[in-house]
Amino acid sequence: xxxxxxxxxxxxxxxxxxxxxxxxxxxxxxxxxxxxxxxxxxxxxxxxxxxxxxxxxxxxxxxxxxxxxxxxxxxxxxxxxxxxxxxxxxxxxxxxxxxxxxxxxxxxxxxxxxxxxxxxxxxxxxxxxxxxxxxxxxxxxxxxxxxxxxxxxxxxxxxxxxxxxxxxxxxxxxxxxxxxxxxxxxxxxxxxxxxxxxxxxxxxxxxxxxxxxxxxxxxxxxxxxxxxxxxxxxxxxxxxxxxxxxxxxxxxxxxxxxxxxxxxxxxxxxxxxxxxxxxxxxxxxxxxxxxxxxxxxxxxxxxxxxxxxxxxxxxxxxxxxxxxxxxxxxxxxxxxxxxxxxxxxxxxxxxxxxxxxxxxxxxxxxxxxxxxxxxxxxxxxxxxxxxxxxxxxxxxxxxxxxxxxxxxxxxxxxxxxxxxxxxxxxxxxxxxxxxxxxxxxxxxxxxxxxxxxxxxxxxxxxxxxxxxxxxxxxxxxxxxxxxxxxxxxxxxxxxxxxxxxxxxxxxxxxxxxxxxxxxxxxxxxxxxxxxxxxx
Amino acid sequence: xxxxxxxxxxxxxxxxxxxxxxxxxxxxxxxxxxxxxxxxxxxxxxxxxxxxxxxxxxxxxxxxxxxxxxxxxxxxxxxxxxxxxxxxxxxxxxxxxxxxxxxxxxxxxxxxxxxxxxxxxxxxxxxxxxxxxxxxxxxxxxxxxxxxxxxxxxxxxxxxxxxxxxxxxxxxxxxxxxxxxxxxxxxxxxxxxxxxxxxxxxxxxxxxxxxxxxxxxxxxxxxxxxxxxxxxxxxxxxxxxxxxxxxxxxxxxxxxxxxxxxxxxxxxxxxxxxxxxxxxxxxxxxxxxxxxxxxxxxxxxxxxxxx
Numbered sequence: 001x002x003x004x005x006x007x008x009x010x011x012x013x014x015x016x017x018x019x020x021x022x023x024x025x026x027x028x029x030x031x032x033x034x035x036x037x038x039x040x041x042x043x044x045x046x047x048x049x050x051x052x053x054x055x056x057x058x059x060x061x062x063x064x065x066x067x068x069x070x071x072x073x074x075x076x077x078x079x080x081x082x083x084x085x086x087x088x089x090x091x092x093x094x095x096x097x098x099x100x101x102x103x104x105x106x107x108x109x110x111x112x113x114x115x116x117x118x119x120x121x122x123x124x125x126x127x128x129x130x131x132x133x134x135x136x137x138x139x140x141x142x143x144x145x146x147x148x149x150x151x152x153x154x155x156x157x158x159x160x161x162x163x164x165x166x167x168x169x170x171x172x173x174x175x176x177x178x179x180x181x182x183x184x185x186x187x188x189x190x191x192x193x194x195x196x197x198x199x200x201x202x203x204x205x206x207x208x209x210x211x212x213x214x215x216x217x218x219x220x221x222x223x224x225x226x227x228x229x230x231x232x233x234x235x236x237x238x239x240x241x242x243x244x245x246x247x248x249x250x251x252x253x254x255x256x257x258x259x260x261x262x263x264x265x266x267x268x269x270x271x272x273x274x275x276x277x278x279x280x281x282x283x284x285x286x287x288x289x290x291x292x293x294x295x296x297x298x299x300x301x302x303x304x305x306x307x308x309x310x311x312x313x314x315x316x317x318x319x320x321x322x323x324x325x326x327x328x329x330x331x332x333x334x335x336x337x338x339x340x341x342x343x344x345x346x347x348x349x350x351x352x353x354x355x356x357x358x359x360x361x362x363x364x365x366x367x368x369x370x371x372x373x374x375x376x377x378x379x380x381x382x383x384x385x386x387x388x389x390x391x392x393x394x395x396x397x398x399x400x401x402x403x404x405x406x407x408x409x410x411x412x413x414x415x416x417x418x419x420x421x422x423x424x425x426x427x428x429x430x431x432x433x434x435x436x437x438x439x440x441x442x443x444x445x446x447x448x449x450x451x452x453x454x455x456x457x458x459x460x461x462x463x464x465x466x467x468x469x470x471x472x473x474x475x476x477x478x479x480x481x482x483x484x485x486x487x488x489x490x491x492x493x494x495x496x497x498x499x500x501x502x503x504x505x506x507x508x509x510x511x512x513x514x515x516x517x518x519x520x521x522x523x524x525x526x527x528x529x530x531x532x533x534x535x
Numbered sequence: 536x537x538x539x540x541x542x543x544x545x546x547x548x549x550x551x552x553x554x555x556x557x558x559x560x561x562x563x564x565x566x567x568x569x570x571x572x573x574x575x576x577x578x579x580x581x582x583x584x585x586x587x588x589x590x591x592x593x594x595x596x597x598x599x600x601x602x603x604x605x606x607x608x609x610x611x612x613x614x615x616x617x618x619x620x621x622x623x624x625x626x627x628x629x630x631x632x633x634x635x636x637x638x639x640x641x642x643x644x645x646x647x648x649x650x651x652x653x654x655x656x657x658x659x660x661x662x663x664x665x666x667x668x669x670x671x672x673x674x675x676x677x678x679x680x681x682x683x684x685x686x687x688x689x690x691x692x693x694x695x696x697x698x699x700x701x702x703x704x705x706x707x708x709x710x711x712x713x714x715x716x717x718x719x720x721x722x723x724x725x726x727x728x729x730x731x732x733x734x735x736x737x738x739x740x741x742x743x744x745x746x747x748x749x750x751x752x753x754x755x756x757x758x759x760x761x762x763x764x765x766x767x768x769x770x771x772x773x774x775x776x777x778x779x780x781x782x783x784x785x786x787x788x789x790x791x792x793x794x795x796x797x798x799x800x801x802x803x804x805x806x807x808x809x810x811x812x813x814x815x816x817x818x819x820x821x822x823x824x825x826x827x828x829x830x831x832x833x834x835x836x837x838x839x840x841x842x
Contacts, residue, residue, distance in 0.1 A: 237781070240800035261801055317608035321625045321798070381781055391626065391786045395606040406785045408699065 048177040059233035064177035064197035075519035096163035121150040122181035139452040140443035169437040200226035200529035227532035253509035277518035281503035283432035302495035306349035307361035308400040325504035378424035381408040434523040578830020584823025601629035622808040625798040636789035648708035649766035656716025664724035681714035757835035764828030
């Protein structure tokens with residue numbers, strides 16, 4: 001009998017400890033305060049469906065809700081998804097071809113109107129089946145979707161053409177801001193210039209070139225959140241300014257990433273007042289020749305450009321001065337679908353012998369009649385890693401006899417050139433993805449009438465076919481096999497566009513900032529609802 | 536008959552004035568040059584700095600120890616040493632080489648914008664003074680609008696509209712120079728307009744172009760030359776500022792302002808030479824042009840010459 005009581009007492013004690021622990025955790029999250037953070041560039045527009053840049057996500061994501069998202073408490077996981085506006089992550093039915101989402105009740109947009117399944121439907125219709133003249137950068141991620149419907153105000157149904165493991169990651173991308181149907185019905189472009197969501201923060205003020213600020217949404221549907229009273233995202237395109245802002249406590253964090261030198265400087269100067277979080281980064285710079293411009297319509301010229309780059313040597317050196325580190329193919333390195341080092345070294349441009357590569361590059365250029373080719377490398381006016389990698393590429397190409405100049409543009413005009421004007425020779429584009437989901441992430445390499453964010457202006461139906469095959473097979477071995485063929489065609493045979501180096505994310509932030517966890521993407525976990533300041 | 540004699544006399548007077556101008560120019564000898572150098576030691580120092588820079592820019596290919604754009608990952612951020620006298624930047628590029636080549640960018644942008652800006656300003660200023668009246672009034676108000684903007688703001692606005700690049704930087708720097716030169720030159724030209732030989736030229740039936748370009752412009756060359764030299768220093772500084780802000784010439788082109796950007800800021804503590812040497816080059820160039828410009832003003836301005 002005594003033993004029984006003892007056991008009961010122990011269980012009760014443990015229960016009390018656990019309860020207190022969880023209460024303690026709640027208490028640890030402090031309310032109040034305005035968090036300043038720095039952003040290296042201004043958003044080209046406010047439309048998350050159209051844009052592909054951190055410059056949009058960092059200042060704008062806190063204003064919006066999404067249907068589902070990567071678990072904010074476990075953002076490094078590529079498989080842990082939780083609901084935001086939905087009530088429960090759906091289990092597929094109809095042979096894994098139907099996903100039914102139930103939508104939260106009582107959610108309000110910041111203008112006071114109710115958010116229903118009709119708004120979610122209008123949002124995904126715009127993302128998956130954009131009207132003519134509407135640019136959806138993520139259209140290619142939803143090729144498996146056949147139909148979307150909202151039978152009532154609390155239910156959204158996605159019917160797929162085929163079962164796809166890539167669907168939930170696609171739905172959970174942080175750019176899929178849920179927009180008000182009423183606004184979209186008025187003007188499909190309304191959200192390019194206006195901000196009105198249902199997220200944890202309400203848009204407060206924007207001063208062009210200076211900052212965007214938001215205040216806490218008192219009607220936010222995740223109880224108790226957000227913890228902050230507000231935030232201010234301050235634009236500073238010079239890295240030194242951003243580092244100094246953190247050092248001088250004028251900003252708590254920059255969510256994109258700093259090079260190793262800045263991390264070391266901050267740690268040396270601030271000691272335990274700085275916390276550093278690091279992660280591999282699902283981001284890569286891609287050299288994109290404009291196939292509509294001669295001589296870049298010639299695969300020999302494109303292949304020569306790739307062969308001229310010493311990726312193995314560059315990775316070692318550039319990782320000391322820039323936020324790049326890893327040599328890889330089209331798939332995020334380390335992922336099961338990624339090429340191994342041995343596989344990579346068989347691809348032209350990745351051969352371990354750089355002299356052999358450069359000799360072949362010169363031969364190809366001579367054969368194509370462009371031995372002393374001069375052209376301009378179009379680049380984004382952002383130091384890390386664009387301008388650093390751009391300068392390195394120009395040096396690399398000079399070693400195969402090419403004369404290359406650099407033309408940099410701020411983020412807005414940079415995209416305008418890529419999307420509308422198209423008057424560039426070769427551009428340094430990027431493939432930065434949120435959720436690590438290689439089957440869809442490689443959508444950048446398919447034909448531009450399907451991709452939505454491929455700016456090389458090429459159509460390659462072989463690539464499209466392989467992309468579809470990969471996405472329609474459930475066998476990982478088969479997926480891997482097709483991915484190798486896809487990769488070889490993309491970066492060697494056709495060299496439609498070729499990757500340089502994968503990024504490495506280093507986030508030194510003020511230790512007083514709590515509740516934010518690093519992920520392999522600077523797009524994830526940015527709604528700031530779980531962030532608080534402990535000072 | 537009397538009327539005819541008057542016309543002949545006036546024509547002779549005008550020709551004499553022209554001849555006198557030419558003669559006074561040709562009497563500038565080496566001896567006088569040395570005397571001038573003795574009288575203007577600071578100006579002479581400025582002249583030597585300017586000449587040194589020009590020679591450096593012209594013979595950059597021959598005197599530079601390395602290729603200015605070649606990365607050398609074995610020497611990244613090396614401190615000044617026997618191989619790299621000024622050290623290397625974060626890409627391992629030799630700083631001395633980049634400073635030597637950077638003189639080309641500085642001088643090309645400096646000379647181009649100063650010469651074009653001052654020359655357009657010269658013609659516009661003299662024309663405005665010559666015609667006077669409503670034309671002058673209206674033209675000066677336009678110049679006022681341009682002059683209302685500080686030099687760097689105006690240049691920033693222009694380069695933002697046109698985009699970065701060497702040619703656009705030259706245009707951006709040239710535009711604010713035009714109004715400044717036009718204003719100064721106009722004030723000199725107003726006095727010249729009242730001198731009888733201009734009336735004489737007009738009486739002889741010379742066209743506006745001939746009067747402005749052959750009779751008035753040569754007589755406002757002093758302020759024009761002074762403006763050019765003062766613009767040179769400013770243009771170099773502006774080019775460096777724009778490049779520093781990422782709006783000027785682009786990597787990997789060697790340019791002093793650009794060398795102060797990026798790596799120089801990031802490595803200011805651990806590799807200060809990346810910022811120090813380009814900074815010194817900019818300071819020295821501006822200093823040289825200012826000294827030379829001041830001396831030139833002292834020599835050419837009759838009021839200062841008599842002191």
